[in-house]
Amino acid sequence: MRTSGIDRVGPGGALLLLFLVGACSQLDDGGVTSVTLPPSYAVSAQAETLVPADAFLAGIYDRSCRSCHAYVDSGAPLAGHAAEWQRRLAPGLNVLVEHTRTGVGSMPAMGMCLDCEDAAFEELILFMATAGGDAAEAE
Numbered sequence: 001m002r003t004s005g006i007d008r009v010g011p012g013g014a015l016l017l018l019f020l021v022g023a024c025s026q027l028d029d030g031g032v033t034s035v036t037l038p039p040s041y042a043v044s045a046q047a048e049t050l051v052p053a054d055a056f057l058a059g060i061y062d063r064s065c066r067s068c069h070a071y072v073d074s075g076a077p078l079a080g081h082a083a084e085w086q087r088r089l090a091p092g093l094n095v096l097v098e099h100t101r102t103g104v105g106s107m108p109a110m111g112m113c114l115d116c117e118d119a120a121f122e123e124l125i126l127f128m129a130t131a132g133g134d135a136a137e138a139e
């Protein structure tokens with residue numbers, strides 16, 4: 001007599017593990033891409049309202065970065081989602097500036113600001129990483 005059922009547990013678990021490992025890619029320069037940590041409702045609601053205080057940066061942000069980085073459905077790390085930015089900033093700010101210039105994953109090169117300088121990218125990244133502390137802390 002054979003016992004049935006025992007073999008059934010394995011494959012599903014293995015597939016799930018493969019999916020989780022495969023979903024996060026490690027870039028050559030140490031950066032990570034894809035799979036944003038799911039933001040809380042407070043963080044995603046707040047992201048739609050955040051704009052840099054500086055008028056020059058606010059102008060750039062409004063016509064480029066904001067169209068994705070304020071909306072969770074875009075797959076972009078949200079402005080004010082501190083935990084996600086902390087993870088992405090691990091290899092260094094310069095790596096993120098480089099990724100903004102070249103494009104990464106589904107983000108187009110230059111984040112759709114073709115005349116932007118690296119200095120503006122730095123400021124915009126730091127803005128997105130640090131803006132809106134309250135909602136991020138409540139997470």
Ligand code: HEC
Nearest residue numbers: 033034064065068075076088096099105107111112113124
């Ligand atoms: C058309 C949508 C879109 C626009 C516009 C956009 N981004 Fe992004 N951005 C994304 C998406 C999607 C990701 C996530 C890419 C991934 O990790 O696969 C991303 C990721 C990033 C990252 C993280 C890169 C990394 O290596 O982890 C930075 C930094 C960034 N964007 C900066 C900017 C800046 C600055 C602007 C405005 C000048 C901008 N983005 C405009 C969609 C956009």
